[in-house]
Amino acid sequence: MKASVDTILEQLEQATALEDMQAVAEALRDRFNVSHVVYHWVSSSGEQYGCGTYSIEWVERYLEKEYLRVDPVITGCYNSFHPVDWKQLDWSGKATRQFQKEAIEYGVGRQGYSIPTRGPNGQYALFTVTDDRSDEEWEEFAEANRRSLIIVAHAMNEKALELEPGREGPPITALSPREVDAITCLALGQSRAQAAQKLSISEHTLRVYIESARHKLGALNTTHAVARAMQRGLIVV
Amino acid sequence: MKASVDTILEQLEQATALEDMQAVAEALRDRFNVSHVVYHWVSSSGEQYGCGTYSIEWVERYLEKEYLRVDPVITGCYNSFHPVDWKQLDWSGKATRQFQKEAIEYGVGRQGYSIPTRGPNGQYALFTVTDDRSDEEWEEFAEANRRSLIIVAHAMNEKALELEPGREGPPITALSPREVDAITCLALGQSRAQAAQKLSISEHTLRVYIESARHKLGALNTTHAVARAMQRGLIVV
């Protein structure tokens, strides 16, 4: 007996831990009659979390090999704000082909459909369903369930943000206006001297802002600080 | 006589220049019976373009004063992927209040509703309608026209990407895998020595990658290169 999507969404609503989301993923797999349902996200600090029906071996291999940097699904969806059929992605390239081969060996379906979602602090998540149907069947499936899948993806996203591990960590502090100015200048490629001139302050003062921002962001150096500020949307470039 | 939304969308479809989009904005203003309709976007190279019904004086002042960095609508929507009512935004802060005061003086409505959209290379755009209705009337309006506005915003976005000025500029080159690795390490805060060690190459080689990536990205220095790579979604951090 398959649960309805609404029932599963209710179940998701009640979730208070990753394990509950795991159960939701399994229920969704049964409901949609696909090989796998996976929800995978990258926190604002770059850590990966996920829940889904992939085998533990594949998950471990994925993390160990840092396939995040190879997986065309990740990079391909990163700029997309719409669902993506894996067939639309670029699977050329040596590392990518090897990755694809391994994925299939580990039981990931040949077909896939991924929906990217975001959080307010640069979190990036993917809700994915995979299967082994034929191209035509898969297209039909994706077309028919597009809306439901989008709704589910966004619901998963809400819950993931709510449960996000590492939330207890250093709070995401806002930067002061001058710090934003300083970091923005640097992100635009200006040297410290140029930035100081642009902001009409001494270079020493500028440095104080950069250092201050760097500490607030928990960044190791200026480049890191700029990257974090951008990722968290603290500056507009 | 007001044109229907569908008619206006057709008109938009035919647009071949900014002026046509301007006419579309005016038609939308009349259709929705609001004070202003504005579409404003920031290209991947950081330049601003727009079309809409704001007075030329306000637009010039906005650009001259770089209000992009002050405007809470810009920063508030930057992390949002959903429409935002201006009342939800944070209007505290000295510069922000001053900005708000000026905006009202220049005829921008007290109420506003903005829909953020994105392009594939970091373009960030806002479709905004403003008016002077009461809170209740505005809420009702926004609720009633939400779907239409979202559709229009996305259509404007498509057209804006198509017409984007500066498209003739240096093409957005993809980075080689090693360049991606190198820039990613830097974005994660590693020094060149650390990054070289992590990638198991000499620091000299790493430098070649960074320089190469920097040239491809048209960046002035390493920090700039990382910022551009992030903005264009070439690296996943």
Next chain:
DNA sequence: TGCCCCCTCGCTATTTCTGGGGAGTTGAAA
């Protein structure tokens, strides 16, 4: 009033990055 954050400026020594130069191998595409 006291506290804390923001803004501004200064000094010094050390480490790191920048911007040129050249050179050999591999592999894929034309």
Next chain:
DNA sequence: TTTCAACTCCCCAGAAATAGCGAGGGGGCA
């Protein structure tokens, strides 16, 4: 087959960033 892009390694000198330290005025909040 040639050609080109990617990958790897090396040298050097000058420019820039870094990590500490310290100090004082202003404004907001309790």
